[in-house]
Amino acid sequence: MSTLIEKHIVSLLAEKDDKAISLLYDNYGDTLFGVAYKVVRDEDLAQDVLQESFIKIWKKADSYDASKAKLFTWLFRITRNTAIDKLRSVNNKSDKEVQIDVSDVYNLGVNGIMPDFIDVQDNLEKIEPKYQIVLEALFFQGMTQQEASEELDIPLGTVKSRLKIGLRELGKIYGTTMTILLLIILLP
Amino acid sequence: MKEKVKIFLDSDILEKHLLGDTSKEENLKAERYITMYPEVRETYNELQDNLEAFAKIYARKTPEGLKEIILHSARKEQVASKKFFRYAIAASVAIMIFAGSSYFFWNQNKSLQEENTLVTNQMKYLEENMKNQLEDVRNQFIVLNNPDTKRYNVRGKMEAKELKAVAYINPVKKLSYINVSNVPNLPENKCFQMWAEVNGELVNLGVIKQFDDKNKLLALPYAKNAIGYITIEPEGGNTSPTVQNIVANITY
Numbered sequence: 235m236s237t238l239i240e241k242h243i244v245s246l247l248a249e250k251d252d253k254a255i256s257l258l259y260d261n262y263g264d265t266l267f268g269v270a271y272k273v274v275r276d277e278d279l280a281q282d283v284l285q286e287s288f289i290k291i292w293k294k295a296d297s298y299d300a301s302k303a304k305l306f307t308w309l310f311r312i313t314r315n316t317a318i319d320k321l322r323s324v325n326n327k328s329d330k331e332v333q334i335d336v337s338d339v340y341n342l343g344v345n346g347i348m349p350d351f352i353d354v355q356d357n358l359e360k361i362e363p364k365y366q367i368v369l370e371a372l373f374f375q376g377m378t379q380q381e382a383s384e385e386l387d388i389p390l391g392t393v394k395s396r397l398k399i400g401l402r403e404l405g406k407i408y409g410t411t412m413t414i415l416l417l418i419i420l421l422p
Numbered sequence: 423m424k425e426k427v428k429i430f431l432d433s434d435i436l437e438k439h440l441l442g443d444t445s446k447e448e449n450l451k452a453e454r455y456i457t458m459y460p461e462v463r464e465t466y467n468e469l470q471d472n473l474e475a476f477a478k479i480y481a482r483k484t485p486e487g488l489k490e491i492i493l494h495s496a497r498k499e500q501v502a503s504k505k506f507f508r509y510a511i512a513a514s515v516a517i518m519i520f521a522g523s524s525y526f527f528w529n530q531n532k533s534l535q536e537e538n539t540l541v542t543n544q545m546k547y548l549e550e551n552m553k554n555q556l557e558d559v560r561n562q563f564i565v566l567n568n569p570d571t572k573r574y575n576v577r578g579k580m581e582a583k584e585l586k587a588v589a590y591i592n593p594v595k596k597l598s599y600i601n602v603s604n605v606p607n608l609p610e611n612k613c614f615q616m617w618a619e620v621n622g623e624l625v626n627l628g629v630i631k632q633f634d635d636k637n638k639l640l641a642l643p644y645a646k647n648a649i650g651y652i653t654i655e656p657e658g659g660n661t662s663p664t665v666q667n668i669v670a671n672i673t674y
Contacts, residue, residue, distance in 0.1 A: 263489065378443065401437075
């Protein structure tokens, strides 16, 4: 995602121009849908979540502050929280215990992977599962680090360090891929 | 690196802030550290990039037609909010007009009520005044026409020799009047004042004004064997008569 498009979207959002929604959908729709799906683990629910999230994004458009968070971070927060709320309300409605199936975090949801930007499948494999489990628990299951520590039966300190290292590892992989991509593009 | 920055980075506040899981206090703290310390800012930016990369791994093709649904509801939302905004403006204007006119009418009502009270009071006063005057004129008429009325010529003495007055006393109707027809000139700081002794008490009958009082009958309080006095007093009148300045007395 180029910063130029990001800036363009941000300015459209500030002006309440509905082209912003279209551009946001084209550029972030798949990723946010993935996030929603990862949390609610249901195609229809994920669609509802994405729709609600976009309405929230649209309503809150003028509250976005580029100096506080990157556009994606802001979008991610809204989508993730909407998805977690949705999951809770669905679980409450069906009168079920809010029980996160821990075994599910080991299932990496390969069918949901969309390797259209970088070869993510490879990257996913490059992150060691122990980091990935922690990242998924915290990012998609709305667990606090304490909850993740209890659910995954890992000491809190380990959760913290795995989160940090996991993110760093990811950054490295992402960075390398970007460098390779750039080199391919730039080299004649 | 400062110790507290290290402690901050070692804590999980920044990671929680990244996901929007921070409490209000933690959020403020995170924002403060990000603004103040470049190393925190750098770490935060790195985390944001990593989050985006991580999330992209799970990207999932959105179903056909969802974009249109979302765009449609966003537009509806916008129209609704615009409509709401318009209604809100209209309602505010209506409320302001209503408040303005209410205040105007209330104010008008208040001033009309005040005016009404004023007019009523004025009318009452005029009526009272008219009654008194009529009564006075009636009494004057009775005194002047009644055969029982006695007429006394009063002449001044001392420096008021030119003072001339006529007193009319009617013991039957118990009415007494005086007409001061000529008042000598007095120094500017002096004036004539009339008194009547009724039942041993001196009653102030007022100051005689030089021109206005000619041909005007002044009522005197009636009492058997009463005495009327005219004295020279400092300008504006006195509260009790100055005995040595008595220039005329009328016994009736």
